[in-house]
Amino acid sequence: MDIQIKRIYDPPGPADGIRILVDRLWPRGLSKERAAVDYWAKAISPSDELRRWYGHEPDKWEEFKARYFEELGANPEGVRELRQQLDSGPVTFLYSSKEERLNNAVALRQYLAEEC
Template identity: 55%
Template structure:
């Protein structure tokens, strides 16, 4: 069964079509209340390590290597990945992130990882 997953900025208005909303950032996004975020889960332990996040710095030229390094971290983070996959049993999952860059962020990389692992 394909992983029905979406990616969305946490600042966007929640929608019923989002399914289970999961914040995948290590740091809580500025200016968003817990009520407004409408989260099923804040899974900060699935976020990239502080070291990797700081190295990446949202520099698009580092994107390919960031994805490789983050995939390696995810391979070693089976408990957090399993917790996220368990939510999928309840239907669609929307990964939420706070970054400005909609194409180069950990939620996009995580969605790719999950889709690739089936």
């Protein structure tokens, strides 16, 4: 499973393949045309409560992933819908956070890799 990760504010590129937004909220100041999102996976993004609790604090990363994985495990239909998108070729998960290494797109890719 080849999943790239890219900040949604970066310009789309030909190697992106299917562009999947994995955030619950639409990115500020970005039009739908400029974002070039093919699928918005809102149903499998972290809950508002989890997102607020985490606050992109590096010390909470491992606990964030554990809680997020629990949420994903409790949402098999949302994960199944996302997996259908992954069958179409190259995929890029898009996120809006300024944090490049510790964000929900990275966690989601890890979850999907470990679930297989």
